[in-house]
Amino acid sequence: MSSSSDAGASSAAPGGRAAHGGYAAPAAPGDRLERVDTPALILDLDAFEANVAALHAHAAARGVRVRAHGKAHRCPGIALRQVAAGAVGMCCQKVGEAEGFADAGITDILVTNEIVDPAKLARLARLARRARLGVCVDHPDAVRALALACAQHDAQVDVLVELDVGQGRCGVASVDEVLALARAIAGAGPALRLRGLQAYHGSAQHLRAPAARAQAIAAAVGRASQARDALRAAGFACDEISGGGTGTFAYESGSGVYTEIQPGSYALMDLDYRANEADVAVPAMRQAIGVLVAVMSVRGGHAVLDGGLKAVSVDSGLPSVRLPGWRVRGVSDEHTVIEPVVADRAGGPGATAAGGSGAAAASVVPALGQRCVLDPGHCDPTVNLHDWVVAYRGERVEAVWPVLPRSASR
Numbered sequence: 001m002s003s004s005s006d007a008g009a010s011s012a013a014p015g016g017r018a019a020h021g022g023y024a025a026p027a028a029p030g031d032r033l034e035r036v037d038t039p040a041l042i043l044d045l046d047a048f049e050a051n052v053a054a055l056h057a058h059a060a061a062r063g064v065r066v067r068a069h070g071k072a073h074r075c076p077g078i079a080l081r082q083v084a085a086g087a088v089g090m091c092c093q094k095v096g097e098a099e100g101f102a103d104a105g106i107t108d109i110l111v112t113n114e115i116v117d118p119a120k121l122a123r124l125a126r127l128a129r130r131a132r133l134g135v136c137v138d139h140p141d142a143v144r145a146l147a148l149a150c151a152q153h154d155a156q157v158d159v160l161v162e163l164d165v166g167q168g169r170c171g172v173a174s175v176d177e178v179l180a181l182a183r184a185i186a187g188a189g190p191a192l193r194l195r196g197l198q199a200y201h202g203s204a205q206h207l208r209a210p211a212a213r214a215q216a217i218a219a220a221v222g223r224a225s226q227a228r229d230a231l232r233a234a235g236f237a238c239d240e241i242s243g244g245g246t247g248t249f250a251y252e253s254g255s256g257v258y259t260e261i262q263p264g265s266y267a268l269m270d271l272d273y274r275a276n277e278a279d280v281a282v283p284a285m286r287q288a289i290g291v292l293v294a295v296m297s298v299r300g301g302h303a304v305l306d307g308g309l310k311a312v313s314v315d316s317g318l319p320s321v322r323l324p325g326w327r328v329r330g331v332s333d334e335h336t337v338i339e340p341v342v343a344d345r346a347g348g349p350g351a352t353a354a355g356g357s358g359a360a361a362a363s364v365v366p367a368l369g370q371r372c373v374l375d376p377g378h379c380d381p382t383v384n385l386h387d388w389v390v391a392y393r394g395e396r397v398e399a400v401w402p403v404l405p406r407s408a409s410r
Contacts, residue, residue, distance in 0.1 A: 039307030069264030076104030077401030096408035150191035165220035196240035205247030316377030325363020
């Protein structure tokens with residue numbers, strides 16, 4: 001595996017570490033983990049590769065394509081490895097993400113979102129001249145605006161009609177609306193090609209019980225199947241039905257209706273997905289991403305780590321710390337406070353040392369400067385806080401890859 005130079009523009013920085021966007025990388029290939037500057041986003045390559053192999057094999061056995069969702073990591077170095085492992089391409093949410101992946105050599109990209117701003121549509125059209133590009137629509141005016149941009153830039157774009165299958169966000173709700181959009185796409189001329197349906201149910205991803213997830217996706221499959229049949233009966237092609245995520249991919253891929261799944265977090269994982277109850281028919285994913293931090297203060301009943309809200313997202317709850325006998329008490333801008341766990345009288349983990357009455361669980365007080373890892377509640381916004389992914393195997397850094405800049409949200 002190569003260093004950061006294969007996954008995005010970078011330059012040399014003092015100390016042999018790469019730089020991009022004016023920011024030096026926290027590590028260089030060959031460094032040991034204890035030498036990585038903190039806080040740093042780290043990726044366990046053994047876990048990452050196992051996750052990718054397991055999910056891709058599961059989909060391939062069912063004849064379903066994997067289009068990995070790049071919004072989870074925004075990292076061309078990761079995306080290139082997902083494609084090398086069998087993904088047909090990438091999907092993303094923003095034009096800036098699509099541009100960044102195309103710049104890195106990804107040639108098949110689906111923007112799983114509605115793009116309506118004329119300047120952004122012009123960027124999409126220009127991008128379609130150097131990559132196979134798809135985009136979602138849910139309004140006739142968006143179809144007309146997209147067709148105009150493509151005509152102005154002599155480009156062709158694939159279009160998926162977004163169908164609301166339970167998310168309650170973007171997407172049309174009825175078969176009549178699907179057919180109206182299909183007619184609008186067909187009437188726009190050769191610049192637009194109807195590829196099929198976008199049918200993603202995001203709310204179902206985090207339903208904890210497997211039966212609840214399966215039930216939600218069964219309803220989504222029914223809606224997608226009805227829309228597909230209506231399109232074909234009206235003489236329209238519907239070659240693709242795309243959707244599914246890390247929490248439900250097994251149900252879409254086994255439906256016989258979905259042709260493509262769009263998992264993103266599977267490659268990284270987080271506490272929220274790990275809180276889902278396991279389905280024995282679904283391959284388990286390992287925690288691959290984490291935030292490496294260092295102990296900066298030890299005081300009585302707590303220790304303080306040198307990464308906080310600017311290093312790890314808390315929108316899905318506090319992170320956990322990979323330090324036996326310790327847990328996270330709170331997170332502020334630049335600090336995470338951890339404290340020892342106390343065993344309650346029943347023998348399970350209960351109150352902390354400051355507030356409990358049980359015996360302290362076996363724990364070793366961390367030393368100043370000691371490295372430990374925070375596991376985020378939500379991987380996507382955590383990655384967005386970092387400029388680099390430090391990919392390691394065992395205790396040694398193997399590669400350092402740039403993350404697309406925050407401006408990729410445009």
